[in-house]
Every structure is written in C-alpha cells, then in structure tokens.
Amino acid sequence: MKITVIGTGYVGLVTGACLADMGNNVMCLDVDEAKVAMLREGRIPIYEPGLEELVQRNVEASRLQFTNDIEASVAFGDVQFIAVGTPPGEDGSADLQYVLAAARNIGRHMANRKVIVDKSTVPVGTADNVRAAVAEVLAERGVELPFGVVSNPEFLKEGSAVKDFMGPERIIVGADSDEDVAVMRRIYGPFQRTHDRLMVMDLRSAELTKYAANAMLATRISFMNEMAGLAEALGADIEHVRRGIGADSRIGYHFLYPGAGYGGSCFPKDVQALIRTADEFGLPMRVVHAVEATNVEQKRALARKAIARFGEDLSGRTFALWGLAFKPNTDDMREAPSLEVIDELTRRGARVCAHDPVAMHEAGKLLAGNDRVTLADDMYAALEGADALIIVTEWKVFRAPDFERVKRALKTPVIFDGRNLYDPADLRDLGFDYEGIGRR
Template identity: 60%
Template sequence: MHITVIGTGYVGLVTGACFSEMGNHVTCVDVDKAKIENLKNGVLPIYEPGLEGLVTSNHKLGLLNFTTDLSEAMTHSDLFFIAVGTPPGEDGSADLRYVLTVAREIGENLSRYGVIVDKSTVPVGTADKVRQVVQGELDKRGVSVEFDVVSNPEFLKEGAAVGDFMRPDRVVIGTDSPRSEAIMKTLYAPFSRIQDKIVSMGIRDAEMTKYAANSLLATKISFMNEIAFMCEKLGVDVESVRKGIGSDSRIGYSFIYAGCGYGGSCFPKDVQALIRSAGEVGFTPLILKAVETRNAFQKKRLFEKVVAHFGDDLTGRRFGVWGLAFKPGTDDMREAPAVVVIDQLIAAGATVTAYDPVAMEEAGQSLAGHLKSGSLTLADHQYDAVKDVDAMLLVTEWKPFRQPDFEAMKRLMAQPVIFDGRNQYNPEQLKTEGFHYEGIGR
C-alpha cells in the first residue's frame, strides 16, 4: 500500500517506520525542514530502541521517504495518517489546531477516494470535525471526492514502541464504512497473523477507548501510590502488598508499582483531556480528578522526604539525582517527576548533580535555566552524580541503576543517604551497608 503519515514525532515516525517494514511505501511529512533533512540522513528526533535501524534500512530500500510537501506525498497515497501533536490547552482540553490544519490541507489536495486516519490521541467527536473540515475544502474547490475518516488510536509504550506496534495486543479500528474497514484490516493483517488482533467499532467508541485505556492505567498508578502513603503511616511494606494483590489474576502486576508519580506525553495529558470532555457534557469525573490530584502530590513526595530528613533550608547542600526521563527506555522529559524534584530542591537552596543514560541532551533544554544559574550540573557518569552529595535520589529506574556499587557510592558521597523513588533497592541490604534509606511506602 501507499501511505502518507503526517507528523514525524513519536507516533508518526514509529507508525511510518513499522508500516514500511512490512513492505508498504510510506511517505512521512513534516513542516520542520531541519527535521526532515535529519531523517533523510538517519538522524532521529527521538530516542526509541530499535527505531533507528528501521528508519535507516527502509529509507535505503526506498520504502520510507521524508518530505515537507504534503500535496506531493498525497499524489501517491490513498491512506493518510494524521499523527500530529494534540498538546493540552490552558484548560486541559486537547488542542486540535494541528489536527484540523492537516485535515484542511488534505481537503485542499484530495483528488480521489482516500481513507483519512486519526492516529493522534483526540477527544470524542474529533473525526466528525475532521470530516467537516475536509468536506468544506472540497466544497470550496467545487469537486466531489469520496473519503472516509477512521479512528485508529495508538497504544504504544515509550521505550517499547516498535515491539508494541509490530506485536500489538489489539488494533482498534473505528469506522462507519465497510469500505474503509476492509482497507484498514488489509493494512494491519501482517501484524495479527497468529491471531486476530483487530477490534472494529464505531468511530466515537474508538476515540473513547484510547482515553479510557490511558486513564485506567493512570488510575492504577495513583491508587497504588495512595496505598503506599497509607503503608508508611501504618508500618506496612507496600512491596509486600503489591505482590499480594498482583497475584490476583483480576488485578495483575502491571502498573501497581508505587513510586514518585507518572509523567510523559500521554497519561497526564489524556487524564486532563478526559476530565475536560466530561465537563463539557455536564459530568463531574470524581475518580479522574482524584487520579490527577494524587499524581501531582506524588511528584512532590521525594522532596518532602528530603526536607523531613535535612530540614526546610537546604542551602549549602548538594544532591545527586539518578534518572531524568519520565521512564526508562526514552529521552522524553515531558511531565517528568525529576523536573519537579529538581525544581523543589533548587528552590530550597540546594545544588543538584544529575545523570540519565539517554536524556542528557533533552535535559540541557528542559533544565536550561538551572544549568545557566549554576544550581544544576549534568554529570558524565552515574557515579559522578553522587560525588560529595548529601543524598542520592533515584527518580527513574534505568537498568544501570538497579545494582550499583554501594561501597563505591558510600566512599564518594558526603553522607550515605538514599531516597529511592522507585523502590529498587532492598532496605535491609542498604541498612547493612550503612546507608540511611527511604523508599515509597516502605
């Protein structure tokens, strides 16, 4: 098939690369000329394991191409995936300006039947708006061209996106047209050969499915973080509780790890957007609001533990932070708990040395103000980040942080204190090693 993917961010680039891997001819379109030139030269705008190889190999084969010219790309395609950003507005609602701009450009150039696919995460009713915009442009041109709009939400985990796309749990196709449904099923057939992974439903159903899925996962995280706080107050180890409830097949072990809050480009934005959508129809989403409130509180939990140990005034103290990305396997720092922790530590007078295996370049941009002021230093190695510090804060559970050399750390640190925001370490072991250790809910 010949496919156009508009947007070369996280979703668009993974989508285009994986479709091309199956032999499809894919053209990825973006307005950013520098990004397009970089992609042509094998330089990716994001870090995602396995993605670089797919992009470079399929580009060399001629199956994956990059351009800034949407009209040119459309002359060769019958499938158009909209994969642009939907950032939260000031009120938390999803900003659809980029989606609708693309829809307008598609309408300006559509010359034969095509399937327009909403791949971006969008609120219920967005497909209707896309259809209206495209039809409006066709009417302006005075032409009659058939088209269908499909909702095909992505369910990709950053750090495992390529595997998730190639071996999906499910492929949700929201459409009211048998013609477009057949095309989409043909497109996704190679991804569900062992068993049928395709779930067909109405367009609005598919739009809601994406928000409901992410909001439920965020709810599990916030619920466990609330239980963790109670565990601390009651003298209970939340890790034992996690194992006890996770063994119940109705609950499972996924997303029930206590920690210092969730971040990234999906969960915070999607919970906010669903809350906003509920408000627009006169409904108060009590659970979702509680999920958001708990997560905002949880991001401050490590700082509260630091203050409880060292006092409110941290002037003259230095802290090491391990992990800056919002989760392992990515360089994404959007809504990252580490940013909140670092902001609070510096505001209280401390200086910080931080390290992340992948997100250092992104950190240079996200934390530029602190770097410029001299309050923050980015270390070249994880052990450089704990030299002469009063405590180390583990914020992101990267694999290199899981079994560190505690003896070396103790020699390097000014004080042997660890605040473990992901419950990676054994409290008894660290006590034996001579550390003061605090986890979450332990």
C-alpha cells in the same frame, strides 16, 4: 499500499517505519524542517530501541521517505495517517490545532479518494471535526471528492514502541464504512500473526477507548501511590502488599508499582483531557479527578522526603539525581517527575547534579535556564559531594550499582529511591540511610 504518515514524532515515525517494514510504500511528512533534514541523513531525532535500524533499512529499500512537501505527501498516500501532537490547551482540554491543520491540508490538495486515519489521541467527536474540516476546504475549492475518516488510536509504549507496533495486543478501528474497514484490515493483516486482533467499532467508541485505557492505567498508579503513603504512615511495606494483591488474577501485577508519580506525554494530558470532556457534558468523573490530584501530589513525594530530612531551607545542599526521562528506555522528558523534583529542590536553594543514560541532550535543553542544575556524564560523577542521592527513573544501570563507590562519593550516605529498586534491609546493612516509597 501507498501510505502517508503526517507527523514524525514518537508515534508517527514508528508507525511509518513499521508500515514500511511490512512492504508498504510510506512517505512521512513533518512541518519541522530540521527534523526532516535529520531523518533524511539517517539520523533519528528520538531515542527508541530498534528504531534507527528499522528506519535505515526501509530508507535503503526505498520504501520509506521523509518530506516537508505537504502537496506531495497528500498526493502520495491513498491512506493518510494523522499522527501529530495533541498537547494540552490552557484548560487541560486537547489542543486540536495540529490535527485540524493536517486535515485541512489533505482537503486542500487531495485529488482522489483518501482514507484519513486519526492516530493521534483525540477527544470523542474529533473524527466528525476532521470530516467537517476536510469537507469545508473541499467546498471552498468547489470540488466534490469522496473520503473516509477512521479512528485508529495508538497503544504503543515509548521504550518498546517498535516491538509494540509490530506485535500489538489489539488494533482498534473506529469506522463508519465497510470500505474503510477493509483498508484497515489490509494494512494491519501482517501485524496479526496468531489471531485476529483488530476490533471494529463506531468512531466515538474507538476515540473513547484510548482515553479509557490511559485513565485506567493512571488510576492503578495513583491508587498504589496513595496506598504506599498509607503503608508508610502505618508501618506496613507496600512491596508485600503489592505482591499480595497482584497474585489475585482479577487484579494482576501490571501497573501496580508505586513511584515518583506518572509523567510522559500521554497519561497527564489524556487524564486531563478526559476530565475536561466529562465536565463539559456535566458528568464530572470523580475517580479520574482524584487520580490526577493524587499524581500532582505524588510528583512532590521525593522532594518532600528530602525536606523532611534536611529542612525547608535547602541552600548549601547538593542532591545527586539519577534518571531524568519520564521512564526508562526513552529520552522523553515531557511531564517527567524529575522536573518537579528539580524545581522544588532548587527553588529551596539546593543544587542538583543529575545523570540520565540517554536523556542528557533533552535535559540540556529543558534545564538550560536553571543555573542550580549541572548534568553529569557519568552516574557516579553525579554523586560527588552530594548530601543525598535521589532516584527518579528505574533505568537498568541503576539497579545494581557499586554501592561502596556510591557511599564513598556521597557526603552523607542517604538515598531516596522513587522506584523501590533496592531491598531496604540490604541497604541499611551496607550503611545507607535508605528510604523508598511505601517501604518499611
């Protein structure tokens, strides 16, 4: 099939490359000229395991191309996937300007029937808005052309995006025409090896499914973070509690890890957008409000531990920080807990020396304005002379460090572990003053 993907970010680039790998002809459009130039040279603007080879393979096979040319991209695909950003607006609601701009571009240049697929995470009712935007532009042009609108929210996870897209647990398709459903079945058929994972529903249910999934996952995290705080106060160990409740098949082990708070480009903004949607309809979601408020607090947990140990005034102190990306296997630092920790510590006069296995370039851009932060190319170099080590992201390389080297490098052997990577008893035996989240 001939497919256009609009937006070559984490979702659009993976979608385009995976669709091309299944034999489709894919054109990826982005308005960011530098990004397109980079992609044309075979360079990938983001870190995502397996993506570079996938893109290069499909570009070489002439199934995948990148462009800034809106007109050409609209002409190219019979199916137009919209995968542009939907960042939070000032009041927390999803900002739809990029989605609607993409929709209007399609209306402006289309000359035959198009299936327009919303892959971006968008509030309930957006498919109607996309339809209205396209219809309005067509009316301005004075032409009548058929088109369909489909909601196909994406559930890939950064860090395993290619694997997730290639082997999805489910594919949600919201549609109001059999013709469009048939197109989506054709596109996704090759991705469903063992059984039919495509779920067809109405547009609104599909749109809401994405928010419900993210809000549920965020709820589990905030619940565990709150429970970890209670465990600390009561002298219990959250790790025992986690295993004790996870064994219950109704609960399960996934997403039961307490930590430094959730970040990333999805959970925080999607939880906020859901809250706004519900508020708008006069049905405030109390649970989801609490999930958000708990997370805001939790992102301060590591800094609070440092303050409890070293005092409110941290001038003269230096902290080593391991992990800047919001989670392992990505360079994405949007809403990363590390930013919150760094902000709180440096505002109190401390210096921070940070290291991340892949997010150093991103960190360089985001932290350029903070002269109390230095970035170390090596995880051990970040420790030199620091008063404590703070672990924010659970990268594999941090799981089994050379503890003797860590101890030698630190001024005082203090570790605040926001991801509970180590056994507290082992660390104490090694001579560390070690604090995890909710650990005894």
